[in-house]
Amino acid sequence: MIEIYAQNMGCIYFAIAISQQKILVSTFSIDQKTALNNILDNLPFSTPFQFFHKPSAQARTALLALKDIYDGKDATINLSLATSDLPAYNRKVLNATASIPVGYVTSYGAIAKAVGGGARAVGKAMACNLFAPIVPCHRVVKSNLGLGGYAGGLQVKLEFLSREKRGFESPRTVEVNGAALEVFPVEYVLKKYV
DNA sequence: TGCAAACCATAAC
């Protein structure tokens, strides 16, 4: 059985689907209907599911984590993501994306360099990311520090990023399973959009 | 700046 929840935070609706301690899909939108539709679109067609109003313990931790992410905090997720059905390449991309620290962004090309493949392939993997915003695909932008795209809308992407400002001033690199991934302060992006 | 061509993994046919 799959549990589905929707919750309003600020001006955004978050929705998640959980089964057996694993997050199947997480998503969000400016209205509840779209958020729930996003969930349903990504579940196997014939899977039995049920809506709940009162979250279980596992759901509560997940929703709490979502709120932390929305607030720009450093959220720790202790629920695992159901990535086993994804193509291996997508998993690598998501994994690299997940290791971008709060307050930093990186580019599609930079991820491509770290995990192999090309920038467009990375963008493709992002586009079908089932775990927004737990996997912070909003922290991936174009190489010229333009916003790029976002399934949830560019406004929302900008919103997330501006909530994650940390005042970092210079680029750095992080390790993602052996390879170096270069990241930039979010301020680099934000100052182009004020 | 702006455009065209190369880029590379998926999905659809």
Place this chain on the structure above:
DNA sequence: GTTATGGTTTGCA
């Protein structure tokens, strides 16, 4: 198999 399709990038005028 082959083709179409991106949340790109790079090079060149």
